[in-house]
Amino acid sequence: MAAATVIYTKKNHVARITLNRPETDNIINQQLAQELVDICRGINQDDDIYVVVITGAGDRVFCGGSELERLVQRANTVEVSSAKLKDAATKYNVATSVASIDRPVVAAINGDALGWGLELALSCDIRLAVDKARFGLPQLASGLIPMDGGTQRLPRIVGRSKALELILTARTISAEEACAIGLVTKVVAQEKLASEVEILARAIAGKAPIALRYAKEAINKGLDLTLEQGLRLEADLYFLLHTTSDRTEGIKAFLEKRAAQFRGR
Amino acid sequence: MSDFEVIIYEKKDGIGYVTLNRSRSLNAYNIRMRDELYQVLTAIKDDPEVKVAILKGAGEKAFCAGADLTEFLTAPSPTIARQVRWERDIWGLLLSITKPLIAALQGYVLGSGLEMALCCDIRLASEDAQFGVPEMDLGIIPAAGGSQTLPRVIGGAQALEVLLSGRWLKAEEARRLKLVNQVVARDELLPAAERLANKIKAYDPVAVSYAKQAITRGLDLSLERGLELEANLADYLIKSPT
Known part of the structure; x- marks a missing residue:
């Protein structure tokens, strides 16, 4: 069996996923996609994980796209592209898998996030990036469109007009511009990324794990509902949380002015 | 409506002023406030003399620092609490008012306080305002619509970051994220809200x-x-x- 293309570690309730093909820009191939899909499935079954961090190996690229995109880029013509696409056994539904994780997912964008790589980052909940990172969905330049959620998630994050501009021009933008349009939450220097992500992950992992899942569900699912339906969802999840012992502990701890000890129950 | 304890309601020249008035408890939202607000909001909704309303906090320190937690552990069972929530749907009432609502935000704007502001249409803040959703520290999620209104105002990713980390925002960041429309000096807060209200009520x-x-x-x-x-x-x- 080939060496793992994804490194997966777990510590203090934080799961870390590292795309590990630095010699090829961490691009997604069949093996990496399969490993990532399996890891995501495992996370949903592991109650010990409260928050997930996804990053890329090396200090240059988060994820430069996919093997499929590279194949098509090398193919010159749309006809050859189509043939190659048909040959590809499957799309790599990595973004779909990551989006199905029910815990909060933080993208630690350590370098360029392009094409499929940006689509992967878009499926995370919170994005932090290094100042040198570049972002783009350049698929149109090779006769393709984004196919792992990019055409749906990008406009929901940066607005329709900006999304159309970026996808139709196949333009690559800087981290600074990405932050200005809300594509990433925060931009930091390369050497600061690990510590910033650690602070955020620890802050999240200190909260009650069931409440974390419900908060993510309320926000992400709620944005697909009318406000009225969303308010119903929020209230139902809220009253369900009142059946947990973590909620009792949380309020007691606050009134006693101490840190709460949450146990995920 | 003169027997209010924790809300002051005034009507002047077409503007309804709602003041959360528990300044010793940082205007924390409690059951009494819910019941009084319910009456006041119904009045605003039905009174043709009121063209626009301003929500504000009494005292110097807070608009509203959240829900009064001392009442939390006395709550009935979750099923009864759920029933009560919809029997007296205070946030649904607030959102159903078709007159413009302006929130004048100062000091602490936390938890239910921020959620109340998010049910308003235009938010003005003074430079000292601080915003946060601390519910996650209690093992719960927001319950006054915040998980729905916050992402609709500042976007899903920003809302998740603020909610999940429990991080507080200062007025300037709140303006940058479009959580508030405008930031003004403290002594300019009410005048700015009134200028806006006067402009709107002229239409x-x-x-x-x-x-x-x-x-x-x-x-x-x-x-x-x-x-x-x-x-x-x-x-x-x-x-x-x-």
């Missing part, structure tokens, strides 16, 4: 309420249905004798 109140409905209800519709809504509302305006 035809039916047109104002239609504009609010077209925008807020339209955001829940497909573009096609939203355009129909707009066309219908405009049609009523043109045909109705004023």
Whole structure:
């Protein structure tokens, strides 16, 4: 069996996923996609994980796209592209898998996030990036469109007009511009990324794990509902949380002015 | 309505002023406040003399620092609490008011306080305002609509970051994220809110309420249905004798 293309570690309730093909820009191939899909499935079954961090190996690229995109880029013509696409056994539904994780997912964008790589980052909940990172969905330049959620998630994050501009021009933008349009939450220097992500992950992992899942569900699912339906969802999840012992502990701890000890129950 | 304890309601020149008045408890939201607010909001909704309302906090330190937690552990069972929530749907009432609501935010704007502000249409903040959703530290999620209104105002990713980390925002960051429309000096807060209210109340109140409905209800519709809504509302305006 080939060496793992994804490194997966777990510590203090934080799961870390590292795309590990630095010699090829961490691009997604069949093996990496399969490993990532399996890891995501495992996370949903592991109650010990409260928050997930996804990053890329090396200090240059988060994820430069996919093997499929590279194949098509090398193919010159749309006809050859189509043939190659048909040959590809499957799309790599990595973004779909990551989006199905029910815990909060933080993208630690350590370098360029392009094409499929940006689509992967878009499926995370919170994005932090290094100042040198570049972002783009350049698929149109090779006769393709984004196919792992990019055409749906990008406009929901940066607005329709900006999304159309970026996808139709196949333009690559800087981290600074990405932050200005809300594509990433925060931009930091390369050497600061690990510590910033650690602070955020620890802050999240200190909260009650069931409440974390419900908060993510309320926000992400709620944005697909009318406000009225969303308010119903929020209230139902809220009253369900009142059946947990973590909620009792949380309020007691606050009134006693101490840190709460949450146990995920 | 003179027997209010924790709300002050005043009406002046077409503007309704709602003041959360528990300044010793940082205007924390409690059951009493819910019941009094319910009456006041009903009055604002029904009173044709009120064209626009301003929500503000009493004292110097807070708009509202959240829910009064001392009442939390006395709550009935979750099933009964759920029933009560919809029997007296205070946030649904607030969101159903078709007159413009302006929130004047100072000091602590936390938890339910921020959620109340998010049910308003325009948010002004003073430079000392601080915003946060600390619910996650209690093992719960927001319950006054915050998980729905916050992402609709600042976007899903920003809302998740603020909610999940429990991080507080200062006024300037709140403005950058479009959580508040404008930041002003502390002594300018009420005057700025009043200038805005005076400007709005000078317009035809039916047109104002239609504009609010077209925008807020339209955001829940497909573009096609939203355009129909707009066309219908405009049609009523043109045909109705004023």
